[in-house]
Amino acid sequence: MSTIKEIIDMGGYGAFIWPSYGVTAVVLLVMLIASLRDLRDNEATLQALDVSTKEEPVEKKT
Amino acid sequence: MLHRFANPTRFLRIASVVQPWMAWSTVLLGGAGLYLGLFSSPADYQQGNSVRIMYVHVPAAWMAMFCYSSMAIAAAVGLIWKHPLADVAAKATAPIGACFTFLSLFTGSLWGKPMWGTWWVWDARLTSMLVLLFLYLGYIALVNAFDDPTRGTRASSILVLVGFINVPIIKFSVDWWNTLHQPASVMKMGGPSIDASMLWPLLLMALAFTTYYLWVLLIRIRAEIIGNKIRIARLKQVQIT
Numbered sequence: 500m501s502t503i504k505e506i507i508d509m510g511g512y513g514a515f516i517w518p519s520y521g522v523t524a525v526v527l528l529v530m531l532i533a534s535l536r537d538l539r540d541n542e543a544t545l546q547a548l549d550v551s552t553k554e555e556p557v558e559k560k561t
Numbered sequence: 562m563l564h565r566f567a568n569p570t571r572f573l574r575i576a577s578v579v580q581p582w583m584a585w586s587t588v589l590l591g592g593a594g595l596y597l598g599l600f601s602s603p604a605d606y607q608q609g610n611s612v613r614i615m616y617v618h619v620p621a622a623w624m625a626m627f628c629y630s631s632m633a634i635a636a637a638v639g640l641i642w643k644h645p646l647a648d649v650a651a652k653a654t655a656p657i658g659a660c661f662t663f664l665s666l667f668t669g670s671l672w673g674k675p676m677w678g679t680w681w682v683w684d685a686r687l688t689s690m691l692v693l694l695f696l697y698l699g700y701i702a703l704v705n706a707f708d709d710p711t712r713g714t715r716a717s718s719i720l721v722l723v724g725f726i727n728v729p730i731i732k733f734s735v736d737w738w739n740t741l742h743q744p745a746s747v748m749k750m751g752g753p754s755i756d757a758s759m760l761w762p763l764l765l766m767a768l769a770f771t772t773y774y775l776w777v778l779l780i781r782i783r784a785e786i787i788g789n790k791i792r793i794a795r796l797k798q799v800q801i802t
Contacts, residue, residue, distance in 0.1 A: 506600075510610035515675050519668040520599070523617045527773060530660050534777050538784040545787050548794040 569646055569786050576779045583776035587769050594765030602758050612759070614672040619747075620767040622665035624774060625693060626728055628658030632700070633725040636718035646782075648714045649789075651721065652704055653781035657774055659697035666690055677741045685734035686742040689727055696724040710792075 509516045598616035605612035635651035638644050669687070670680045681687065700717050707713035735744045747753045753760055 509613070510604060512609060512611040512613075512675055515611060515671045516599075516613050519614045519617055519671045520595075522667055523621065523664050526660050526664055530657060531773075531777055531780075534780040534784065538780050538787070541784050541787040541791060545791050545794065548791060548798070551798070 569649075572646060573783060573786060576783055580776060580779045583772045583779065586772040587776055590765050590772060591769035594762050594769050597762035598766060602762050603756075605759075608676060611672060611675050614668055615759070616762050616766045618665060618668040618672055619763060620770040621661045621668060622690070623767055624770045625658060625662040625665050625690070626731060627771075628654050628661060628774065629693060629696070629721075629725070629728055632658065632721050633728075636721040639714065640718050640722075645789075648718070649782055649785045650778070651718065652714070653778055653785055654774075655697055655701050655704070657777050657781070659694060659701065661770070661774075662690065662694040662697060666694065673741070679741075682741055684740040684742065685738040686731065686740050689731045689734050692727055693724075693731060696720070696727060700724075 507513050507517070594616065598613055602613070602616075604610045632651045632654045635647045635654065639647035639651060666687070669690075673682070674680050700720055703720055704713045704717035707716070732745075734740065735742050746755050747760070747763070755763070
């Protein structure tokens, strides 16, 4: 296995192999990024809530 | 021993130390597994290069069952001993397990077409795996369906425990029923029956998937614990005003 064409072709099975690896990578990456974003959002919300509860109970949207 | 880690505050501290290790392990193990699986390992004498799908398909299927078993244990601990962290762990595992189940079905379908001549067949192994996906989705829907989170947790924990019967059915389906799917060649009596050149990338990818699971699990548990704190803080705010 040396040339790019051979790697893409994978002995005729490229059309099955590359989507397998591609979709696996995409799904796992999306799961990771969504989880990280959840964590960041929750951290920010909690921090904002902590600040607003320590202040006077002024109407403050988080 | 378990009680020491079941304290959410202590858990958060440990999680922030362990998380980068899991991230780096996933990258390194996954990188090595991908190189060996895609380029260095030989093609199969019968299946040709299509055998390379195994290196994502089999670890995904293992993790699908591993995640569900972990969820069942966590759900049982949550129901019996009322450990809040156990319920959080079960809830955090479900979406990751659902992803692995989807991937095992998807890559299996892509492997089935060239080898069996069909994308899908309603046999015991494939159908029981599809049932596993629905169990995950049912759990996720149920655990989020109640305004009172404790009721959702209780109902969904019972669902996970009842659904656990499906895990041995998946594992032994290839022995109990006629199927196109091949029987176990790694986890079986008498040791693995595949060559080391294929076993190594398979095990590396399985380890990478495991560390990925632990990595994302820690992130999700942390998010969930903070989410609980937000709920309590909001309740307090409502009481003040």
